[in-house]
Amino acid sequence: MEKFVVEGKQRLTGRVKISGAKNAALPILAGALLTGGTVRLTEVPELTDIYTMLEVLKALGAKYTFSEGEVVLHTPEITSAEAPYEQVRKMRASFLVMGPLLARTGRARISLPGGCAIGARPIDLHLKGFEALGAKIEMGHGYIEATAPKLKGNTVYLDFPSVGATENIMMAAVLAEGQTIIENAAEEPEIVDLANFLNNMGAKIKGAGTKVIRITGVKDLDGVNHTVIPDRIEAGTFMIGAVATHGEVIVENVITDHLTPLIAKLIEAGAEVIEDEDQNALLVRSKGKLKPLDIKTLPYPGFPTDLQAQMMALLATVPGISVVTETVFENRFMHVTELNRMGAKIRIEGRSAFIEGVESLTGARVKATDLRAGAALVIAGLVADGVTEVGHIFHIDRGYERFEEKLRGLGAKIYRVGD
Numbered sequence: 001m002e003k004f005v006v007e008g009k010q011r012l013t014g015r016v017k018i019s020g021a022k023n024a025a026l027p028i029l030a031g032a033l034l035t036g037g038t039v040r041l042t043e044v045p046e047l048t049d050i051y052t053m054l055e056v057l058k059a060l061g062a063k064y065t066f067s068e069g070e071v072v073l074h075t076p077e078i079t080s081a082e083a084p085y086e087q088v089r090k091m092r093a094s095f096l097v098m099g100p101l102l103a104r105t106g107r108a109r110i111s112l113p114g115g116c117a118i119g120a121r122p123i124d125l126h127l128k129g130f131e132a133l134g135a136k137i138e139m140g141h142g143y144i145e146a147t148a149p150k151l152k153g154n155t156v157y158l159d160f161p162s163v164g165a166t167e168n169i170m171m172a173a174v175l176a177e178g179q180t181i182i183e184n185a186a187e188e189p190e191i192v193d194l195a196n197f198l199n200n201m202g203a204k205i206k207g208a209g210t211k212v213i214r215i216t217g218v219k220d221l222d223g224v225n226h227t228v229i230p231d232r233i234e235a236g237t238f239m240i241g242a243v244a245t246h247g248e249v250i251v252e253n254v255i256t257d258h259l260t261p262l263i264a265k266l267i268e269a270g271a272e273v274i275e276d277e278d279q280n281a282l283l284v285r286s287k288g289k290l291k292p293l294d295i296k297t298l299p300y301p302g303f304p305t306d307l308q309a310q311m312m313a314l315l316a317t318v319p320g321i322s323v324v325t326e327t328v329f330e331n332r333f334m335h336v337t338e339l340n341r342m343g344a345k346i347r348i349e350g351r352s353a354f355i356e357g358v359e360s361l362t363g364a365r366v367k368a369t370d371l372r373a374g375a376a377l378v379i380a381g382l383v384a385d386g387v388t389e390v391g392h393i394f395h396i397d398r399g400y401e402r403f404e405e406k407l408r409g410l411g412a413k414i415y416r417v418g419d
């Protein structure tokens with residue numbers, strides 16, 4: 001198994017170009033199943049999650065090419081409506097093919113995604129939406145089967161603004177008869193990107209990016225060209241890395257508005273963030289002493305849970321007591337024990353972590369427990385005294401394109417080595 005070896009006490013300096021967003025590309029790829037036409041996507045990041053989604057689509061009948069960030073895909077017909085355990089187990093986002101399959105063929109059989117390191121992650125809200133649109137749901141042998149000869153528009157209230165449920169229901173509703181209203185919808189930028197993609201195919205979606213999304217069903221959808229939005233979580237990770245190492249980094253290819261909650265917190269901590277609107281870039285730097293923070297993760301436009309672990313790596317060496325409260329997932333603190341092995345002083349009480357800033361972290365052998373936990377440990381490794389070895393980096397490869405290469409471009413000494 002591969003690991004990262006990170007030399008500590010490194011300042012990140014220079015420029016880094018942010019890739020297309022994994023969490024926008026995945027639902028958009030699933031949405032490509034809604035048309036028999038050709039879909040051409042650019043700025044698709046080369047990540048294991050993207051390859052997994054392409055494999056899922058291929059098994060369902062899609063044909064594609066993928067090179068240099070461009071996917072050209074078409075699905076003349078759906079040859080199978082089943083996503084098996086091996087694929088869904090690798091990546092929960094495979095479940096996003098359920099809405100498109102149901103819309104296009106009236107049937108979908110998908111392995112139940114299990115829990116994972118960050119929580120139980122049920123799919124009840126996805127199913128509630130499909131049922132409201134007239135689908136019959138049956139469960140057994142670890143699979144969910146949904147059938148609906150013809151989906152019919154309806155109003156769906158989401159008890160929590162789930163990103164995946166909003167996307168899945170939106171994709172099911174675009175070909176349904178009549179109007180669907182999703183209330184208490186998630187407002188994440190990736191949902192807006194998916195809606196723009198679908199609308200350019202001929203869908204009629206209004207209100208994406210707000211709490212109420214209205215979808216008027218259409219008969220069919222055409223092929224389309226689409227460029228995936230920049231990855232705000234990748235951008236945020238490099239920004240946090242710049243501040244944690246007291247460096248100076250220009251992150252290029254960003255949409256500043258998507259980063260508002262992070263920028264606010266970095267400035268509150270005493271860092272400088274300067275926008276270069278013409279270049280779609282942000283300069284991030286930190287010179288003096290930083291101040292502790294109180295952070296609460298929330299659905300967008302709140303502080304993203306996907307940047308919580310990285311922020312904790314930063315706060316671990318900020319003098320004073322910081323408090324980080326995780327409200328989106330019930331168990332997203334697996335990185336805490338690993339950070340503590342590096343000398344951090346973090347105590348968990350319920351859904352909050354109390355971080356007492358220490359003078360310095362010390363390099364150690366640690367393990368990535370999930371994608372963002374892995375990124376946090378790399379940041380901690382850059383800050384620490386001595387050498388850190390981060391194991392289980394297959395988690396990091398799920399979501400960061402050429403991570404170590406980009407970090408080396410900023411002066412970091414980080415190497416990928418086999419065991």
Ligand SMILES: CC(=O)N[C@H]1[C@@H](OP(=O)(O)OP(=O)(O)OC[C@H]2O[C@@H](n3ccc(=O)[nH]c3=O)[C@H](O)[C@@H]2O)O[C@H](CO)[C@@H](O)[C@@H]1O
Pocket residue numbers: 022023024026093119120121122123124125126127160161162163164165186305306328329330
């Ligand atoms: C591929 C992708 O885009 N992943 C992102 C997506 O995940 P994902 O779409 O899985 O996240 P959700 O917004 O659905 O989950 C948020 C919360 O809602 C709960 N829930 C969700 C669905 C459901 O049917 N029932 C239910 O109770 C979950 O267990 C969790 O506690 O949004 C998360 C929240 O911003 C991010 O951390 C993930 O990176």
Ligand SMILES: C=C(OP(=O)(O)O)C(=O)O
Pocket residue numbers: 023092093118306371372399
């Ligand atoms: C949690 C994440 O992804 P997923 O929903 O695919 O597990 C993430 O991107 O941080």
